[in-house]
Amino acid sequence: MPGNKIRGFIGVKSNDGHDAAILVVADIMKKGGIEVILGGYDLTVDKFVRAVVQEGVHFAGISSYNGGHMPFFRAVRDELRRRDYPFLHIVGGGGATITPPEIEALEREEGIDKIFRSGEGHLVAPFIREHYDFPAVNGHPEDLLEGVLDGNELAISQALNVAEEKARLESALEKIKAGLDWPEDSRAAREALDRPLEKDGPAAKEVLAQVRRYSDFLSKLDAPAGESGTTVYGIAGRGGAGKSALIDELVLRFFKDARAGRKKCAILAVDPSSHSSGGALLADRIAYMYATDKNWVDVGRTYVRSVASRGHGQGIARALPDMVKILKAAGYEIFVETYGTGQPDSGIVGLVDKPVFVATPDIGGAAQIAKEEMLNLPGATVALNKSELPGARHVSSLLRGRVAEERLFLTTAIEHDNAGVNRLYRFLTEHYS
C-alpha cells in the first residue's frame, strides 16, 4: 500500500486554557506531513473521547498544564477502551508540570505511548511518523455496514475512514498511471518506491483490489432510488467569513426547534492540506462550540468530522461524496463546510441539497462580487455575515443586484439569537427549494 496518511486529534484538557503548546505542536505536526485536528482547550474527557472516535484518528494528543493530568490521561484511555476504539494511541505533554516519575508511570504502566517534555517539540513528528504509520481502516469494511445503519459512531467513523482511504488510493492509482510518485512521504511510501512500480505491477494491482473492496462496501450504502433521506446543507465562502460559527448557530437552533424532533445533525468540515508537507491543520472543530457541548445540545445526536482536502481543490475533498453518503445512511442531517480560497467553491454545489454562500462586508466591490461563482448560480442563497461591521449596507445593496431579496440574509453569527441567523434557519428548514 502507499504510505499511510496519519491523522491525529490534539487538545488541552478540561479547565485548562494553556493552548500555546498545542498551537506550536499542531504546527510541527502539519509541517511533518500529519493531518492534525485541533480541538482547542478546555476539553472534558467526554468531549475529548467523542472527538477522537468521530474523527477516526490514528492517535490522540493531550496537553495538560493546570494539574489533574494523571486522572485525565487515565480517563481518556479507559473511555476509548470502553468504546472499543481500535487505535489506542495516546501521546501528550505539559512542559514540566508532568513530573519525571509521573511520565514514567504513564509510559510504563498506564498505556500512554509518550509524554513530550519541555524542549522535545522537535521529537514529536518523527515519533508519530515512526509509530503510527498504519492503515486507517481496521478490519473488514463489510462488518461496518450494520453499525453505520444503526448509527453507531465507531462504525460510522471507520466507514468514513474507508471513504477517505478509497479516495486516497484512487488518487494514488491515477498517479501511478501517470507515472508520478506516490503522493505521500512516509516510510512505507519510500519503501514502495524502492520497488519499481509498473502500471500493472503487483503493488498497483493490490491497490486496485483494495479500492474495489472499499467501493463495494460503499455502494451498499447507496440510498434506495426515490428515497430522499435527510437534507444536506452546504456552507461555502472564504476562510474567516464565519462559516463555522454560522453552522454552529444553525445546529443550536436545530436542537431548540421542536419540529426537528429526534433528528441528528452531522458536520463535515473541509480544510485545505498543505501543498509542501501534505499535512493539514484542521481547526473548524474548535468553532463548533454548541454542537459539541452537552450543556447546549444532545451531543449523542451530533457528529463532527474534519476533512483535509488532500489537494483536491474546489473547496472539497475527493472523498466527500462518499462521506456524505455514509452520514446520510446513518440518518444525519448534514452540514458541509467547505473552505474558501477566494476562488469559487462550487465544488459543493452538485453535492448538497441546499448550498449557502457566506459573504462578508469586505468581499470587495461589484467587480469582485461578479467573480464569485456561487453568487451567479440561479437561486443562489447568500448569508452576508459580520453584517454589524461597516460596509455591510453597501455590500448588501451590491448583492441585491444578483441575489433575490428573499435569499439574502444579513447575519451576525457571533451574536446570540441573532435575528438574521434566525431568518436563515427558518428559510433553510422551511422554504428553501
Added chain:
Amino acid sequence: MTLSKIVKANEDYDRQVEASVERALRDEAYRQELQKAWREKTGAIGSRPLPTGIELPLVAVPHIDHPAQVARYLGEWGFPGEFPYGLSIYPRAFLIVDGKREHEEPTRIFAGLGTPEMTNRRFRYIVQGQRSKRLSTAFDTNTLLGRGADDPDYFCDVGEGGVSVSTYRDALDLYDGFFQDDVSVSMTINGPSLWMTAARLQAARERGQDWRKIRGTSQTDPCKEDDAQNELLFPLDKSIKLAMDMFEWCAREAPLYYPINVSGYHIEQKGATPMQQAAFTLANGFVYVEEALARGMNVNDVGRRLPFFFTSGMDIEYVALLSAVRRVWAVALRDAYGADDPAAQKLKAHVQTSGRSLYEREILDNISRTALELFYALLNYPQALHSNSYDEPITTPTEGAVRIASDAQSILFEEMGGFKDMMGYLGDASGRTRIYRGLIDGILDYFRQIDEIGGVRQAKAEGFFRDEIARSSALYGEQVHDGTRAIVAVNRYAEGRQENKAVPRVEIPDDVKRKRRDDVLRFKARRDPGKVRDGVRRLRSAAEKGENVFEATLAVVKDVTIDEWTRALQEVYGVYRRRI
C-alpha cells in the same frame, strides 16, 4: 476604535521635544529659562554621605552642560515623578531615607490553593511580618471558568493551582480576618469577575466594611483573555460591556477599588515579543478608555482607575519596557484625551517576572533568572511586583520557594545598595534611552498597523493579535531548539545536568475535593429556591435590557452561585466563540 489620535499625539509630542531642543540652541532667553529651572530642580534634591565618603544625591540627575540637553532630558524622560513619567511616576519611589521607605514595598505574593479555609491560612502566613497587607488571590480553574466545585465533569480540577470559590459563603471564608480598610486584595479572575467582586464586596459589607474604603483590584481584562488566556465566558463585546458596568459602578461607589487590570503578562507568556506585549496591552487599555468615555465618564476618573500588569523577562527590551509604555500613555491621556489630572496621566503598573523564561532543568538556576528579571523590573519603577518561585515550571509554588522569591525582592530593596540609596540611579543610561526610544517607535508602528486593519476591535476580530502572538511563540521555540536563544543548562552547558527530582508537586487530595463539592451542594440545598429563581431572573432581565449587570450581580450574589450566574448570562449573551 482606531489609535490614530494616540499616534498623532505622540508624534506631535516628539516634535515638540525636538523643537524645544532646537530652541535651546538658538534662543538665549529660553536657554536662561531652562538653566534656571534645572538649577532649581537639582538644587532641591538633597544628598547623603555614604560610608566611603561619597556624597550621594538622593535622586540621580544627569551631568548636563548645555540647556539643549536639559530640554531633551526633561522632554524625553521627565524628572522622576514628572511628565511624561518615563523614569517614574513617583519622585522617590523605593528610597529609604532615615530608615523609612517613601512608598510601601511593592511585594505581592500570589497565593491560593484548595479550599477557601486552606487559602485563608496561607494568607495569614504570608502577611506575617509584612508591614502592608497585600493579598493576591489565585483561583482554581473551575472558578476561573465560572464552574462550581460541584460540577462532576470537572471534579479533578477542584482546588488545583488555586482556591476554589463557588458560593457567597466561600468569599466570607476566604477573606476572613482580612475585611479591614488597610488590607488590599487583588483577585486574578476574569470571566466571572463580576460575580467574584460582588461576593467580596457583599462579604465585606456584612463584616462591617464600608465600600467607599475598600481596596483592591480584580483583573477583569476581557481583551487579553481574547488574545491569550482563554477564559472568556461570553462573547468579547459582551464581556467588555460587563467589565465596564463594574468599572462605572466602582468609580461611583467603591472609588478606591480597581476593577480592571489591563494585562500584558498573559500576552507575553503566550509567546508575544516584548514589543507586542507593550503595543497590544496599551491598545487594549485604550479600548477601555474609549468605552468609559462613551458612557460619559470623566477622562480623569477613567485614566486614574486603569492600572496595568506587565512581564519583566530576560530580553533587553525589559530594561525600559514599562518606561516606554508609561510615556505613550501619559502623552495620549494628556494630549489626545485631554486628561489634565496627573493622576490619570500616570500609568500605574504591577510587574511580574517571566514564568516562561523558567525551566525545569537545573531548577535552582531559576532563582538567578528571577532575580535578574526583578532587577530589570525595578529599573522601571513599578508600583507592585511579583517574583516567581524557582519551581514555577512544575507546580503552584511550594512554601519554601515562595519565601526565596519574596526574599529576592527584599534583597534588592534593602540589602543591595542601589534602589534604597538613590532614586533612578540608572534611569537615563544611554543604553536604556536607546531601548526606550525604540520601544516607543515600535509601539506606535504597531498602532498604525492595527489602524490599517480597521482599529483595535477589528484587528482582534480578524485574529491579528492572536496570529502575531502565535508566530512569535513558534519562533521562540525554534530559537531555543536551534540554540540561537541561549538557555543555560537547556541548550548551553547542558551535558550531564541533573534532571529535577527534588521538587514536590503540590496536589490536592481527593477527600479535600469531595469536601469542597459537598460544601457547595449543601450551600445550594439550603437556599430558598424562590430567591435563586428571582435572582437568576433579575440577572437575565438586566442583561436583556442592557442595564448595569454589576448592580444586578451585587443584588443576587448571596443567593446565586458562580455557575448559576454564568449560565444565566450565557443564556442571554451566548458563549464566547473560541478560536485558534
